[in-house]
Amino acid sequence: MQTTNRRHWIKQASLAIAGIGFAAESFGHAPKMMPPGPNIRLSANENPYGPSPFARKAMTDMVTLSNRYPFSDLTGQVRERIGKEHQLDKEHVLLGAGSSEILGLVAQLAASRQGNAVSANPTFGIWWTAAQRGGLNITKVPLTAGKGHDLPAMLAAINSDTRLVYVCNPNNPTGTITETMALKEFITTVSQQTMVLLDEAYIEYCDEPSLASMVASNKNIIVAKTFSKIYGMAGARIGYALAHPETIRQLGQFQPWENAGASRVSLAGALASLDDTAFVSDSKKWNAGAREYTRKELEKLNIRTIPSHANFLYLSVNDYPQDYHARLAANHILGGRMVEEEGRWARITIGTGEEMKAYIRALQ
Ligand SMILES: Cc1ncc(COP(=O)(O)O)c(C=O)c1O
Known part of the structure; x- marks a missing residue:
């Protein structure tokens, strides 16, 4: 993306569009969006940062x-x-x-x-x-x-x-x-x-x-x-x-x-x-950062993960000593269901850095 476009994007992004602001997180300067409802949604492989500021403006117009x-x-x-x-x-x-x-x-x-x-x-x-x-x-x-x-x-x-x-x-x-x-x-x-x-x-x-x-x-x-x-x-x-x-x-x-x-x-x-190619590459970068953080933390908790190339992780709670889904529910995290009973495989969507920290805290 050209510098002028990029500047325009940053300006657009920093406009106070309903519920949207920016927070410097350890995963880069990702926009912070309010989810619809009281739960942390890590169940539907949505992009927690989108739509892009340009798309929001175009849709509103x-x-x-x-x-x-x-x-x-x-x-x-x-x-x-x-x-x-x-x-x-x-x-x-x-x-x-x-x-x-x-x-x-x-x-x-x-x-x-x-x-x-x-x-x-x-x-x-x-x-x-x-x-x-x-x-x-x-x-x-x-x-x-x-x-x-x-x-x-x-x-x-x-x-x-x-x-x-x-x-x-x-x-x-x-x-x-x-x-x-x-x-x-x-x-x-x-x-x-x-x-x-x-x-x-x-x-x-x-x-x-x-x-x-x-x-x-x-x-x-x-x-x-x-x-x-x-x-x-x-x-x-x-x-x-x-x-x-x-x-x-x-x-x-x-x-x-x-x-x-x-x-x-x-x-x-x-x-x-x-x-808005910058939004796509930023989303990719923010997702990779939060995904890597999550993978490492899950490993420490004895939760095995499959190397992921998307905005979610496939994990086995076989060796996790607690009730994984109960821990998520108690912490208001929507984290999907068990996909495979054998090996007890589940999927978790990668949310923002803050959301993934909350997810890890819920499991600790
Ligand atoms: C692999 C795959 N294909 C297609 C879809 C459908 O998405 P949508 O109907 O929102 O375009 C999804 C949604 O989760 C998906 O995971």
């Missing part, structure tokens, strides 16, 4: 035009801008009210062809129910011992009835990353046979590149992206699919009104967010 549908001006502009972000065209982009809508659309498209879907387990299985209701059997392939995707086992699980293969990278809830070359090769191989859905909800938090460009010439690859994570707009509900125009057309047929799920306000926020 757009509110008064909420009497107007966005399709004649804004929708196309946002699709074009998103396309540009990934060296693709507007025709490669389908907007949704969050990327969970996109995952649902892909599940419906795959289910319309009947058969099975292959997915790692545990992963972000929000689309499983829609897929099963539509008639797809889900073949769940266990993660490796290191809690990453077992690509050879997933390949072996694919058969002539497989209509969809889902890969979440980095994986939710484990935070593991699949190495780029191996993933590229896997997607190339699988897409010769069936549809691949790559979920990159957390890719901006890690150092690996997005594989979005793979959709340009391959009709069998869909990449799902969201503004809910590093862009800090989970409450605004906007996400998108990137795919070949022909695949975008097919997915759009499962929407009651193509590209119309995102509001004018969230579209304005998305546009501004994409230009």
Whole structure:
């Protein structure tokens, strides 16, 4: 970001926008935001610093035009801008009210062809129910011992009835990353046979590149992206699919009104967010600092963690002598549930430095 932009950002950020101020923390100068309600929310992988100041301003400014549908001006502009972000065209982009809508659309498209879907387990299985209701059997392939995707086992699980293969990278809830070359090769191989859905909800938090460009010439690859994570707009509900125009057309047929799920306000926020690269890199940096602090402190408490490439940690409370979830509840911390009973694995979202200090204090 240029110096003038950066100065503007700092000025914007320091404006007294409802409930927002700055605090110098040991994790860098991260903005301090008030959470909605009395609890510390470490359960939904939200960005505790967002939306970016530019996005907040753009959304506030757009509110008064909420009497107007966005399709004649804004929708196309946002699709074009998103396309540009990934060296693709507007025709490669389908907007949704969050990327969970996109995952649902892909599940419906795959289910319309009947058969099975292959997915790692545990992963972000929000689309499983829609897929099963539509008639797809889900073949769940266990993660490796290191809690990453077992690509050879997933390949072996694919058969002539497989209509969809889902890969979440980095994986939710484990935070593991699949190495780029191996993933590229896997997607190339699988897409010769069936549809691949790559979920990159957390890719901006890690150092690996997005594989979005793979959709340009391959009709069998869909990449799902969201503004809910590093862009800090989970409450605004906007996400998108990137795919070949022909695949975008097919997915759009499962929407009651193509590209119309995102509001004018969230579209304005998305546009501004994409230009605020400083907010994205700061969020990444603040998250990494708080995550490393949390990892080290958990280690001291005999709580094993999996190396994470996202804004959450996967941890085993097997050797923790107290009731982990009871400790969180007693300290008004929303920390999710047990994901895997065996090994007693749970996930914790990385909040602000202060929030993570409170979390560690609750466990001590
Ligand atoms: C891996 C993954 N994909 C997609 C989503 C959906 O996010 P949204 O619908 O808010 O875009 C989430 C939300 O937690 C997620 O973890």
